[in-house]
Amino acid sequence: MTSPYPIVAIAGILIVALSLAALLIWLERRLLALWQDRYGPNRVGPFGLLQVVADMIKIFAKEDWIPPFADKGVFVIAPAIIMVTVLLSFAVVPFSPGIIVVDLNIALLFFLGMSSLGVYSIVLAGWASDNKYSLLGGLRAAAQMISYEVFMSLSLMGVVLLAGSFSLSAIVEAQKRLWFVVPQFLGFLLFLIAGVAEARRSPFDLPEADSELVAGFHSEYSGMKFGMFFVGEYLGVILISSMITVLFFGGWLGPWLPPVVWFLIKMFAFICFFILLRASLPRLRFDQLMSWGWKVMLPLALLNLIVTGAVVVAWQ
């Protein structure tokens, strides 16, 4: 199932993912504007599409300042961690049969491992900045992402039980007759909420809550280092959307159109849903976030796992 030309697949996926992430900045601003009844960026190029290029030039040309009180080594490495972990996760995503970098038999666990390593980026950025707002953002990120990771992985185990494999392409193949969103609807909801929290998107964007923490963990970052956090967040959104597509909505499966097109259509629907969430929901309070995670989501994830297991056993 692995691509015959891995280098071509790697280069293609990298280029597409990075340019999609850049394009998402424009898309998000336009869609947010649409839902808030205004125009958004519409001056540079057709439909304001070249706004992305203008932003890129600006962010590359900005002074890349490292505060003298910061822990220099950790400060520099923190934004790199999020890019590396998110981009590595794309290696196991099956975009269509043949367009996949490596078809691991533990692909799902690889994705979970990479997303749990991504926490370090935020936590270390908050710590290395040596600034109380950044530190608070980093602490919040650590607590939030650890809590939500627990039921994120638990919510996926129902899918693993039904498909009988950790391999993502096997999971897609197992959905030929029925998408897993139907038998695993609770698991889908749990994973969706956990995914929003993992990507630190509104309403779970407490690590960078502007109104209370200036900009949270990236208050001290400027230039392209800030840009890497920014692009990393959008890459995270793309990654979570493609994981939802693969795990619950049949990945590349679909009639008439080529498989990649089906994958991209489903993925884009979820990306737009993420943006809609940001446009419509207020930010949670931190204690609400934690008690929601541990007292509601975790028991539900366990219940989902037990019921799915029982049904699978009874079926056999």
Add this chain to the structure above:
Amino acid sequence: MEAAFYIAGIVAIVSTVLTISRLNAVHALLYLIVSLLAVAVAFYAMGAPLVAALEVIVYAGAIMVLFVFVVMMLNLGKRAAIAEGQWMQGSIWVGPVLLSAVLIAEVVYLILRARLPEIAVGVIDPKQVGLALYGPYLIGVELASMLLLGALVGACHLGRPVHEKTEARYDRNSDGARAHSGGNLIRAGIGRTPDAP
């Protein structure tokens, strides 16, 4: 795969040594994370992908984040690093280094004498690990789950909201009565009404 195993092993050893010798606690933890990741790669090279993935998810991804979290809360800063530097000087190294040098010599001797075993025994997929865990090693799984349950009950006990009775006892007995009851009231308030208007 064998080369990958040995390279990962060397990375693990070097980063563990650096973990011990760092003065800044967060830097030490970062090297420990690298060491755990190297061990995960070594497991993968040996043909145990499930263990490698769990090493990354559980150790590097969850437990070490909690370590970093606690160290961040302690806010050690530069003064702690200077103090560490003063403790870790000169003659204090001699004893441990000598003793571990003896151990290393022994290990090297044993490795050189013994015929090297095959590293890769074939890939062990997750299903086999699961069958082994819930078959011959069931008692171990059960014991571990009991241990974790005990820890969970303990954590719930420590984190429970403080009741009025214990608060009154604090007021009578302890010296910092006012400070205590104030803190408890705040904690009880947070515990009781998470979504008050």
